Structures are given as structure tokens and as C-alpha cells.
Amino acid sequence: MKDTNKPAVHPDRPAARKSTLRGRTVRTAGGLSVRLDPRTFTVVVLLVVAALFASVVLIGTGDFPIPAADVLKTLVGNGDAGQEFIVTELRLPRVLVGLLVGLSLGLGGALFQSVSRNPLGSPDVLGLAQGATAGALVVIVLTSGSATAVTGGALVGGLVTGLLIYLLAWKRGVHGYRLVLVGIGVNAIATAVNGYLITKADLVDAARAVNWMVGSLNGRDWEQVWPLLALCVVLVPLVLGNARGLRMMEMGDDVSYALGVRVERVRLLLMLAAVLLTAAATAAAGPVAFVALTAPQLARRLTGSPGPNLLPSAFMGATLLIVADWASQRAFGADQLPVGVVTGILGGVYLLWLLVTERRAGRI
8 A cells, every 4th residue: 555645756857856956944933944055054154264374375475475374463453563554555445346356257257148048148148248348348448437436337327238238138028048049149249449549549548448448457546446345235136135045946937926936027127237237347347247146156056056046156266366366466466467368268168168068968
């Protein structure tokens, strides 16, 4: 006789069973239930430690090297006057901008890839970085504006580009491949506009624009830290608060509606957050290439989780950017090779590998 009380297990759903076994529900003091995955939690902790360790090493790297122990002493206020100036005024703001830019790009990339349900759904591919660049170039070329004006132009350019992509991709909702294809077209248009603006600029403005377009942390100070930090303080909790809806949306709109998720509202809110994060990161450091593409994919492979992996992606982006900046300084010296060149080379190689993998799997 069969046991009728035994729950049925679908033979084609091992991933779902594995995820259920790995996760654990934790109830907070406010009554909020949070799903905790021990492996994901471990990955996040290790990435935070790696990012902080790389930051300390990077602060000590430069024309005047400082041992890591002295960097830590200076950060807590026990360094000498010379080290205090070098660490807190020159190098710490650069490192903080790198951490915040990497975090913003990693989180923005994870949001776009999850919303589009496509590993190519990245701000680099969708044209958001090029749109923000176009906004900055308009300010540089047409008005020779200040650094603050260039930052505002990049934010406006990113927002306009994101809105254009959303409207062009809309057809009874926004779906993955349509979003990616529209984004590729917008990317091509924005790239052409940027080329035109460069040809119309005088020599000084053209040199300034090309230097900004590479993507660099050189010369970054506290003026770039505070606006980006404030934006992250507002947007990161907002994104994490909608993580459940995003996870449900990865199963399809119909399933999400059935589970009570207001799909278009959540999608629009998260896309707006992703656009703001990407535009702000581009405004602070220029269009740093491929961090938004690679960070979510690497985070997903480390956690082994099929979900959006928002926190792992964010801290993976921060770690990647800091390590890339350290590698460029160690290989070529301080301020010689912009970090955007390093991430562009590594990200381009990763993109080719990803395309080959997707093609072999029959997904493209």
C-alpha cells in the first residue's frame, strides 16, 4: 500500500529542491521574514573582506608606498602628518569612489540581467553607459562645464537613455530579448553621437572628453564620494526591499501576478534604480567598462544560486574594480593606466567566453 501522506517530488525539479534545503527562514524583530542561504552569506562576507583588504593595499600603493599596518594606523588617527595627508586627502577618496562605483555597477548589472532574464542585459550592452557619456560630452564640448556640471550631464544622459529604452521596448510589458535588442540599437546611436561630439570639440575639450571616456579613478576626491554615497544609501535598501518581487519575476510575469507581485510597478522601480546607479557611477568615474556585465555572473557562479544575487553582485563589483585599479598601478605605475582600460580588456575576454558558452547551450 502506498503512503498517501508522502509529498510528491517532481523528478525534473532538483534545483528547486536543492534551493529549499539550502535556504533557511530567519524572522527579525520587526516580524519580517528573510530567506538566508548559508553559502550566499559566506560569499558576501568573503567578498566584503576581500574588498576591504584590497582597499588597504591600494591605499598603500603609489609613488610613496605605505605599509598596510601604517595605513590602518593612519585610518584610525595614529599616523604621522605626512601619512595623514597622503591617506585621507589623496588616496582614501579615490578608493571610496572605486568601492562605490564598483558596488553601483555590480548592483545595477544584477538588476538589469534579472529584469531582462538575459546574461547580456548589462548597462554596457544596453547603452546606458554610452547615454550617460553622451550627456557628459554635451556639457564638456558645448559649454566647457565644470566637473559638477559634467556629473549632472552624465546623470541626465543616463536617465534619458533609460527612459528611451524602456519606452521603445514596451509592448504590453517589457520583455528580456526585446529590451536587449532595443538597448543594442540605442547603444549604437549613442556611440555615434559621442563620436560626432568629439569631432566638433576643440583640441583641449576633445582631450578632456577622451580622457573622461576611458573611465578612471585618477584625481577623484571627496566631491565625488558624497553624492554617490548618498545615492547608494537611498537606493540599495530600496532595491533590497523589492528583492522578493524580483525573484518571483524571474519565473515569469504570469507566475508573478499569481503570487501577488505588481510586476510592471516593481520592474519600473527597479529599472529606474538601476539606471540611477549606473548613471551616478558613470558620472563619478566615467564609463568603466564591463564591471556591470561580469560581476553578477561571477557572483552567481560563486553562490550557486539562480536568483538575482543582489548583494553578492554588488560586493563582487566593488572588489573587481579595486583589484583592477591596484593591478593597473602595480603594472604601470600610479596614474599611468586608467582602470577602465583594465576592466575593458578583462571584460571583453569574459564577454567572448560568455557568448561562446551561450551559443553552445543553444540560447543564442
